Amino acid sequence: MSSLFNTEIEAQKKRGVLIILTGPTAAGKDTIMKALLQKRANLIRMVTTNSRPVREGEVEGTDYHFVDREEFEKLISEDAFVEWVEYLGHYKGGQKKHLEEALASGKDVIWRIDVRGVKNIRTKIEEMVEDPESSVQSAVFIFLAPPNLETLERRMRSRGTENEQVWAQGLNLAKWEFEQFDDCDYLIINEDDKLEEAIKAAESIIEATHRLILT
Numbered sequence: 006m007s008s009l010f011n012t013e014i015e016a017q018k019k020r021g022v023l024i025i026l027t028g029p030t031a032a033g034k035d036t037i038m039k040a041l042l043q044k045r046a047n048l049i050r051m052v053t054t055n056s057r058p059v060r061e062g063e064v065e066g067t068d069y070h071f072v073d074r075e076e077f078e079k080l081i082s083e084d085a086f087v088e089w090v091e092y093l094g095h096y097k098g099g100q101k102k103h104l105e106e107a108l109a110s111g112k113d114v115i116w117r118i119d120v121r122g123v124k125n126i127r128t129k130i131e132e133m134v135e136d137p138e139s140s141v142q143s144a145v146f147i148f149l150a151p152p153n154l155e156t157l158e159r160r161m162r163s164r165g166t167e168n169e170q171v172w173a174q175g176l177n178l179a180k181w182e183f184e185q186f187d188d189c190d191y192l193i194i195n196e197d198d199k200l201e202e203a204i205k206a207a208e209s210i211i212e213a214t215h216r217l218i219l220t
Contacts, residue, residue: 012086021108028149029182048176051116056097088126109140148189
């Protein structure tokens, strides 16, 4: 085999893929992510940064990287994040250095992120992929969704304890999220009683991304 071919084969073995998993509420993102982490020994979860207090049972560096609000705002001013949001009075986001370090290990990294976050980071991730100094060499955006809005609404009703007004607001947001798939590379439909098919589809996408020839 040619040296160029051998070089590409070796690069594919060492290259960690960044998997961005997104989709509307009640799509099954956490379930799919947990299943992939259990099935794929080379896959790790992106550990994000959070400014809220540590909860009982949480482990620094495993559940989140915990910092106080002042430190988080300092990191924002230093452009340390790929993406961040403020939610219920606390900040959370993914730091560039943590993403770079995770992928530099050769592991695949899965990052579960909400739809609004994906809209914010798509360009940033593409810039990191194009940067020869970055360990983010290959990324794929997967949109997970229920088969239709009726299923989405039923799943939300079955899990919620909110009052009707709060629930209606959440449903309106989920309906908007349902239509934002065009920011992603692949669409997986997670149908009722067909979870394993959705997991296999995600695995196939990861494998295909590994085998892309990068120029």
